[in-house]
Amino acid sequence: MSEAEGLREYYAQRANEYDRIYQKPERQADLRQLETWLPGQFGGRHVLEIAGGTGYWSQFIAPACASLTLTDGTLEPLEIARNRVFGRVVFLQADAYALSPDLGSFDAAFAGFWISHVPIERRHDFMVSLHARLRPDAVVVFMDNRYVAGSSTPIAETDAAGNTYQIRVLEDGSRHRILKNFPDEAQMQAMIGEFGEEGVWRETEYFWTFQYRNPCP
Numbered sequence: 001m002s003e004a005e006g007l008r009e010y011y012a013q014r015a016n017e018y019d020r021i022y023q024k025p026e027r028q029a030d031l032r033q034l035e036t037w038l039p040g041q042f043g044g045r046h047v048l049e050i051a052g053g054t055g056y057w058s059q060f061i062a063p064a065c066a067s068l069t070l071t072d073g074t075l076e077p078l079e080i081a082r083n084r085v086f087g088r089v090v091f092l093q094a095d096a097y098a099l100s101p102d103l104g105s106f107d108a109a110f111a112g113f114w115i116s117h118v119p120i121e122r123r124h125d126f127m128v129s130l131h132a133r134l135r136p137d138a139v140v141v142f143m144d145n146r147y148v149a150g151s152s153t154p155i156a157e158t159d160a161a162g163n164t165y166q167i168r169v170l171e172d173g174s175r176h177r178i179l180k181n182f183p184d185e186a187q188m189q190a191m192i193g194e195f196g197e198e199g200v201w202r203e204t205e206y207f208w209t210f211q212y213r214n215p216c217p
């Protein structure tokens with residue numbers, strides 16, 4: 001099984017317990033702040049959500065945007081999202097690295113806790129896939145974890161490319177080696193490269209957000 005297949009399999013198995021990550025007591029203040037901030041970035045826009053999972057963030061975005069296309073590479077979390085996210089929303093299985101033209105084109109995109117799972121050597125592939133679906137001047141927002149000792153799962157390993165890995169244990173006791181990177185602002189600016197105007201990086205104690213615009217030709 002490839003690493004990408006292993007990641008999808010892990011999230012399929014984790015779907016029913018996934019939302020517990022949003023119950024960590026120490027993260028609650030940051031979450032309330034981001035839940036308030038995020039929808040305002042998408043007012044009136046047609047939003048493509050990448051790796052939307054169980055729809056935790058989608059439930060806040062959907063009421064603010066003109067439409068939401070909630071995609072994920074795995075069906076199990078999408079089934080949970082279907083019962084949680086309402087409004088002008090479509091739910092579709094889609095590989096973030098191969099976003100089909102059939103999805104349409106969008107003037108906004110959001111990916112929460114996805115960039116951390118993109119291997120450094122695949123960041124460019126992901127950006128090519130995403131930007132093929134974006135209209136000029138589209139707004140893009142990424143959100144992810146900061147590494148916080150005592151709250152984050154420890155890093156078990158670093159490979160030659162600089163990717164970091166965690167050993168994660170699910171409720172059934174199964175253990176999974178999962179690629180989980182913690183990019184800083186410089187890495188995110190480098191990742192958007194030719195794809196965006198200079199991005200805006202923000203940090204809370206436990207999370208970061210990074211937003212930029214697709215340049216007009």
Ligand SMILES: C[S@@+](CC[C@H](N)C(=O)[O-])C[C@H]1O[C@@H](n2cnc3c(N)ncnc32)[C@H](O)[C@@H]1O
Nearest residue numbers: 011051052053056072073074077095096112113
């Ligand atoms: C950390 S979860 C994030 C879920 C959601 N965005 C959130 O913030 O709660 C990562 C998600 O990536 C999805 N995923 C894994 N590989 C993928 C791929 N190749 N394309 C799209 N989604 C993928 C998983 O199914 C999982 O739902």
